[in-house]
Amino acid sequence: MASNPLTLKLLINKQSNHVIYAESGKDFVDILLSFLTMPVSSIIRLTTRHPKIGSLNSLYESVEDLDVHYMQTKACKNMLLHPRSAAEEQYENLVIDIDEDTNPTEYYVCPLWVCAYRTHCLVSTVANAKCRCGQVMHRRLYRKKGDDGIDGRDGGFVKGGTGFMISDDLNVFPVSTSKSLELIRKAAVSESTVLEQRNVNVGRREVLHLLNCMLHSKTPLTDVFLEEKDMVDGINLDLNVMNLNLKDVGVDFNDIAQPQTEKEIETETDSKKVSLKLLMSKSNNRVLYAEGGEEFPNLLFSFLTFPLGSIVKCLGGTTTMGCLDNLYKSVEGLNNNDYMRSEECKAMLLDPKLALHFGCQNQLLQIEEQVPYQPTLSVCESCNCFGPYIKDYGNWICSHEVSKVQLSTLNPKFPNVVMEHGGAFMAGPAMFMVTDELIVKPLSPISGISLLNGLNINNNDLEERFVKVGKEEALSILKASLISKTVLSDVFSSKKPQQKYIMLYGKKFPFP
Template identity: 55%
Template sequence: MTAKEISLKLLIHKEKNQVLYAESRNDFVDVLFSFLTMPIGTVIRLVGKQSKIGCMSTIFESVEDLDVEYLESDSWKNKFLYPKSAAEEHCRSLMVNIDDTEPTNYYLCYSKFPLSSYYNHLASTTRSNRHCQCGRTLDWKMPIAAGNGKNGVFVKGKMRYMITDDLQVLPLCMGTTLELLKQLGISDATVLEERNVNLGSEEVLHLLKHSLFSKMPLTDVFLPVQDTTDGVTLDLKVMELDSKDMAQSHTEKESCSNSKNMSVRLFVSKSRNKVLYAQVGKEFPDMLFNFLTFPLGSIVKCLGGCTSMGCLDNLYKSVEELGNNDCVKSEEHRALLLDPKLSPFLGCTNQLIQIKELPRQLTIFNCSYCIGSGTYITNGDPGKCSHGNEKIQLELINPKFDAVTELGGEFMAGPATFIVTDELLVKPISTISCLALLNQFNLPLSDLEEQFVSMGEEQALSILKASLTSKTVLSDVFLKKPKKLGRRSSLYS
C-alpha cells in the first residue's frame, strides 16, 4: 500500500530563506490539530530521547527504569509509555497519522447472538481472567469502529487555510495575506517564491518536533539549514506565568474544585538555595507519572494558554478562533481539541490536577449479521442497527480493579518511599544515592536543610509548567518566586 501524502503550497521569502505561510486543505490542518490530542508521553516517545522536553522526558525515563513491583499492575508501565489518546478513533481517519500506539481493543465474553438483556454485559481493555456477569471469561477481542472522517476530521472540508510559519491557522483570504505581508514589512512581490511540497509521516514527525522547540517550524522542516532540534533540550528559561493565575485559569473552567493536598519532604542546599531531592510517598510519583497521559491540549488549557513550548500555544489559539468562525466540524470536535479528556481509566486518585476522563458509552450491535460483516463496538448511544436489532450498552471495567466500572484508583503499589531529584528523576529511596548527590555537588552534610511543604493544585500546576521548560523543577516551584509571562502577538484581532 502506497504511503499517503499531503500536498502543500508554500510562500517563501527568497532572500531570507523563510517560509512565510502555507496554503492547504483541511487534511493538513487536521494533522496539525491532532497534535493537541496526543498524550505528552506519546510525544516524548515519538520525538526521541535526543530532543528532551524539559524534565518531562526525565519522568518518562523514570518510568522506563522503574521496576514493575512498584506498580499495582505490570501493564501500567506501558500505559504511561504508550498512553492512549481519547481521540484515537478520530485520528485513525487522518490522512497521515504518526501515532504508533496500538489501537484500543475491547474484550467481551463469547456469547451467541442475540445477547441476553437480563444482565449487564461487561467489557475490558485488557485480556484477563475477569468474568462477565453471565460467568464467561472476557477474552473475546473486538475492535471499536473508527470515527467518521468524511468532510474532515476536526475542521470542515472543502475550505482552504493559511498556516503561518509559527503555526497560526486562519481561513484563507486575500485580506489576511496582505495583513501578514504588511506585518512582515514586505512590499515587493519579487522577493516571494511559490513552492509545492508533499508531506508524509517523516515530515509530519519533524513538524511535531519543531512545533515544540521552534518559533518557525515550517521553515525548519521545509527549508532546513540543519536539524536544530537534534540533541536539543527544551529549557527556555522564560519568565513564568504566575502559579496562582494558572490555578485560577484551570479551576474557573472546572465544575468542581480540587481541595486535595500532598505533603512533601525537601532536602535543600542552603548555600545554593537548591532542592537536591524530595523524599515522598507513592502519591507524588503517581501524580508525576500521570502527567505522561495528559494530552497537549489539556496542558495548554491548564496553563492558561502559556506553555512556552514552541508554537503549541498558537495551535490552541487557532482552534478557538476557527471555532468562532464556524470552521470546526462540531462542538464535540472543538472540545476534543480545546478540552481533550484522558482516555478511560487513565485518571488517578492522587492527581492534584483533575483532568476529566472521556465518558465511554460503548454499545455492541446485538445482531449476528452485523457481527458477521465486521461491525462490532461503537462509542455512542444505544439504538438499532440497520437490520432493526437493538444495540446493547456495555459497561467498561476499570483495569485498576478486578470488577469495578467506576473511575478512580492508583497506579503505584504501596506503601513505598521514593526520592525525586530536582530534575524529576524518580527512584526508590536509597540513602547511598542521597549521599551521592551531596558528593556530586561537592556539598558538606552541614549544608543540607530539611523542609516540609504542603502542595495542592496551585503547586501541582507550577510543577507541570516547570517540567516542560526547566531542569530545576523543585527549586523553581518551592524556592523561587515565579514571574509573569507576557502574551505573544498574533494575526487574530
C-alpha cells in the first residue's frame, strides 16, 4: 500500500479563521469514508487514546489488563485489541496507509501435504493453531491483491474523475456552484475579500488528526488544517458572489440526506437477556458497579470490534459524536450510479459487516459478519506440493497439471477445531465487576470495597438492584459508551427495579 501525501484545496474565511469547505478528488474522499469501516479498537489505538472516546477507552484498557486465561483462546485478546476490518481489501487502494502497524490477514495451513490438501483441508488466520491431525499449522500462504474480484485500477469507494466538496462539519457533496454558494452564505461571509484559497498537504499525521477530530469536534477541517504550518500556498480570492440568490443557480434541497427514522426494538426472549446485579448509591441514584457473568463483558468488549458505520446504523444515525453522523448521511446522499463505485461499496459504508469470526453467538445487537472468504489451495499431486498463494493459480510454476481444493477457515475463538460462526471472546463460567465508566475486572470483594472507599460511600447508602440487559438496553449502553463516563448510571439509574409477577387462575398479580 502506498503512503504518498496528497494536496487538498481549502476555501477559508480569513475573518473568522475557519474552513468553509475543501475541494478534493477521489483519493481524499476514499480516506475519509474509510473511517466508517474502521473498528473502534483500531481508532483508539491509532489516535493514541486522547481525547478519550466516552468510556470505550476504559473497555480497551480493561482488555489490555485482563489475563488471557479469562479469554476462550489466546487469539481472542488480540482480536479485541487489533480487530480486523471487513473492508481490509479496500484499504490497499488508499493513497495513505492509515494503519501501517497492521498487516494484511495471514493464512496458515498444516505442513503435512496430504492433510492440507486431502484429509482435513483447513486454514487458520492465526499462526500455530492446532490442526485436526495434531500438527501445528505454521506453513504460511499469501493472498494476492485483487483476489476479492474488485478492480484495483479504480479501487476505494467512490468513482475516479469526480470532484467533491467537504464542508467543515464533514458533509460530502459532488462539486457544485450552487452548493459552494450555499456554504459561503451559511458561513455568514459578508465580503468576498475575506475569502482565501489555500492548498495544504495531507499525510498520515493529518489523516489521524482528522479521524480524532471527527469524533470530538464540529469543525474538524478547521481544527486540523488551520493550525498546520506546511501550506503550499495562499491565494486571495475576489469572488463576486455575494449578491447571487441560491434559487438562481438551482439548489435542490431534496439532495441533502435526511436523518434516519428511529429503529424499532425487536422483541426477544428472556433466555437471551443478560442478568446483572447493580450496586447503587441511594443518595444520588448512581450505579457504583455491576456484577455479572462473562456474558456482560463479552457484550461490552464486542463493541471494540464494531465498525463506526455499523454503530451509526444501530443508533439510527444519532450518535451525537462530532461529525460522524454527517459523514454517514453524506454516503446516503451520494447516488450509486454517478458517484459510488458500486452498490456493494455503498453498503460497505452504510452497513459495514464484522470481519469473519468476529461475531458472537449471543450478540444482542446482531451485527452481521462478512460473507466467508473461501480460500483455495493450488496443488500438484504428481510432485506432492502446493503453491504459496491462495485463490491464485496462474503465477505458480509447476511442470505438471495442478488442481485446486477449497479450504475451511478455523474460528480462532474456539480452543478446538471449529469452522462455524459464533462463539464468544470470554471464557466461563466466571464473574466480573463493571464500573460506571466500563472498567471491567474479575469480581473481587476486596476490589469492590476499595472502590467504595475511594468514592467515600457509606454502607447505609448502598442498594442492590437486579436488571436484565436485552437489545434495548444494549443499544442504550452502546450509545452512552460513546460520549459518557457514567454509562451504567445513564442507562439504569432512572429505572426502578423490575417488578416480578405471579400467575394465578390465568391472571397476573404483582409478586412482593
